[in-house]
Amino acid sequence: MRQEQQFVSLAHERLDQLRAEAEAAMLFTIAQVSTGLQARVERDVGVAEHSASLAALNAADSGLCFGRIDRRDGVTHHIGRTGIRRDDLERTPLLIDWRAPAARPFYLATGYEPMGLRRRRHITTQGRTVTALHDEIMDLADTNRTGYESHDADEVLLAALNSARTGRMGDIVSTIQAEQDRIIRAPRRGVLVVEGGPGTGKTAVALHRAAYLLYANREQLAKRAVLIVGPNPAFLGYIGEVLPSLGETGVLLATVGELFPGVTATGTDSPAAAAVKGRADMAGVLAEAVRDRQEVPEKDAPIVIRHDDGELLLDWDMAVEARHKARETGLPHNLARPHFVFRIIDDLTTQLADRIGADPYGGPNFLGPDDIAQLGKGIAASAEVHAAIASLWPPLTPQGFLAGYLEDPTHLPEHEAELIRRTATAWTGTAWTGTAWTAADVPLLDEAAELLGEDDSAALAAAEAEQARQIAYAQGVLDVSYASRTYEFEDKHDDDSEVLAAHDIIDAERMAERQEEADHRSAAERAAADRTWAFGHIVVDEAQELSAMAWRLLMRRSPTRSMTLVGDPAQTGDLAGCDSWQEILAPYVGDRWELARLGVNYRTPAEIMEYASRRRRITDPAFEPPRSIRSTGVRPWELTMPLGEVARLAAAETPDEGRLAVIAPRELHAELAGLGQGDGPLDLSRPVVLIDPRQAKGLEFDTVLVVDPGRMSANDLYVALTRATQRLGVVHPGRGRPAAGSSSSTGRVRPSLPGD
Ligand SMILES: Nc1ncnc2c1ncn2[C@@H]1O[C@H](COP(=O)(O)OP(=O)(O)OP(=O)(O)O)[C@@H](O)[C@H]1O
Secondary structure, eight states: OHHHHHHHHHHHHHHHHHHHHHHHHHHHHHHOOOOSHHHHHHHHHHHHHHHHHHHHHHHTTTTOEEEEEEETTSOEEEEESSOEEOSSTTOOEEEEETTSGGGHHHHHOOSSOOTTEEEEEEEEEETTEEEEEEEEEOOTTOOOOOSOBOSSTTHHHHHHHHSOOOSSOOOOTTTOOHHHHHHHTSOSSSEEEEEEOTTSSHHHHHHHHHHHHHHHTHHHHHHHOEEEEOSSHHHHHHHTTHHHHTTOOSEEEEOGGGOSTTOOOOBOOOHHHHHHHHSTTHHHHHHHHHHHTSOOOOTTOOEEEOOTTSOEEEOHHHHHHHHHHHHHTTOOHHHHHHHHHHHHHHHHHHHHHHHHSOOTTSOSOSOOHHHHHHHHHHHHTOHHHHHHHHHHSOOOOHHHHHHHHHHSOOSSOHHHHHHHOOOOSEEOSSSEESOOOBTTHHHHHHHHHHHHOOOOHHHHHHHHHHHHHHHHHHHHHHHHHHHTOOHHHHHHOOTTOSOOOHHHHOOHHHHHHHHSOOOOSOHHHHHHTOTTOOOSEEEETTGGGOOHHHHHHHHHTOTTOOEEEEEOGGGOOOTTOOSOHHHHHHHHHTTOEEEEEEOEESSSOHHHHHHHHHHHHHHOTTOOOOEESOOOSOOOEEEEEOGGGHHHHHHHHOOSSSOEEEEOOGGGTTTTGGGOOOSSSOOTTSSEEEEOHHHHTTOOEEEEEEEOGGGSOHHHHHHHHTOEEEEEEEEEESSOOOOOSOBOTTSOBOOOOTTO
16 A cells, blocks of 8 residues: 555656646746737647646546556556656656556456456545555466455446446546447447447447547547537536546537537427438438429519510520529539529520620621620629529528428428428528527538538638738738848858748748638537538447437538447437437448447446336337346335425435436426426536436436336336436325335335335
8 A cells, every 4th residue: 555655646746747847838838929920829729739738637636546557577557547757768657548558458357368467456546545455366376465355356346336426427447347448449440339228338438439549549530529429418518527537628529409500409399390300301301392492483474684675584494494404513502503593694695685686687696706795794793683593593501491491391291291390480591580490400401501502602712812812911021021131141141051031931822821820729629610520530329319310410520430329229219219220320331330239237226227127028028138237235116196295205315425316207397396406407416306308318316216107108218217326216196105115214115016
């Protein structure tokens, strides 16, 4: 213990030193007087880098060193949350990062396969003090004993699993299990699906995998960022702190509803409406709806355009031909539009030229090419012509198009159109007044953006003009720099001089590029603002919940198909969700994806899992639950009581340390308002929270009260019943009945389960 304490103290001293250095470097950078734009940008980048490394060092402070491996060849490594080098000339490693290859035996070695280890040691600390050691002998022939040999190999793991919940997920670096380690370190290429029942560590594994990949592929991933998709904002808040504690910042956490920059989905759809919006055939439906916006006049009712030189007629033939040519390009709507516009203007010009320049005696047209070009310019500049063209083939934004479509949904059976129809009060051009976008609208907006394409030619032209202006400016600067060479300089250094001046090494164009304000946002920040960003890796948690349309959106963000998808089809709650990985993935990767399974439940005690499985088998007789790693001796209980009394029950059941959740169908929440949560965003750090089964997805609490299970679908109930780490109570609404059965720790008498 003394030796390990010395080591841990040394590691912390070195961490403090590194922190002080990073702080000093940051202050120094901030203090730089930076006048030029370039210098300011460099300063900002420097500050961002130093603060990221400072954040990583700060996050590693708690539980800095948690393990040690002694190899048979006499080499010893200490394993920690981050890698630390000594302050010597060779910068020898002091603490090995848990993700480094050298740390791997700490997670994988067993008595059967010791991987060159003699001993594995878990070091438990509180602050900077070593409080316990647990040793495992790997080499059974080794007779050396330390006195800290663990009798129960899982002692450290069980202590971690039994600890009170805080409302925030913690990292598991000190107790990653071998089956989890193999998934965390699997190669980055391709699609890896991780399937497992509730509490098998899917979320934990997914987050540690993200941290591992950023460590192992820092070069590529730091530039492209990793996207982690979760089911709802409360869940993202719950897992949000795990990654900083793993020292990672190049990560964007988002729900699918947050993946269309500029749109915040605050509305809600009925489950049936979301299911329609999420269906794969919505892609074809929207494509048809876009074609509907490419119109032609009625055959016998051409559009009449007033023009200085007389009326012009935009008729059916002309529009059909122009539309055909524009569609033939295969370009999205807005990008094909210039082809349509060009064709119509050309035809109208011919129409006008034929009329003006016609020879009454049947000879050739009087007008020469220059005259005709002049006429064309006049037509192209006519507001009336443009209005007529726009009425046939309007430029469309995804928001404007989808808003219009949802007001009058076409290409769907009437009852489905009715489900998703929106009766908005007004569309202002950028937002709805009245009805908000929903999470299920976001994949449709993304689809619309693809179908419409962005006509950015105006923006590109503006960017080019700006670039030209900067080149001209830079040229001026270089000329001044050349002209102001001192004679002394010229005397001493002829043309072969090795001393370089600005004008020698940089031309105007390059200098202009440097003048441009460099984008010094992190990759994750830039990715969040860019709909077309291609992420280096995408992790999807609760992947079974995503609709087919959401998958289309995600696949666009991952052209390399480097993805980790974790989920459990048995927990699918969303009607739009898929229940077969093959079905989800086949359109994108065929059968080129890997499946890994996790089979041990680290969260739910055996007693609760047994109860949940029994309920589950009512609808799914062949159901096989994951194996619980621990049991608490406390069986779940059922009670019938008026809803108004649930708040009192919750107060009595709330553990002194830790959290309790009341999970009830949404429609009962008003009656359960006594739980005092208010209307604000869900705050999981409160000792008691009231949530519905969908919100409960992915979360866990020490104690859970499930209210009115009869109203929940089989999958929702299964999710609700598997959220507790210690105790589970099930409340049926009713007048209450005399209780009979086992006695609880709170003294309440609880009826035992039918069939128990
Ligand atoms: N190796 C481990 N060491 C310590 N704790 C672990 C380990 N693996 C998982 N856990 C813990 O088990 C609990 C369940 O893990 P997690 O939430 O990742 O499971 P899940 O499979 O995503 O569950 P669900 O499908 O129900 O959302 C968490 O508290 C997690 O920290």
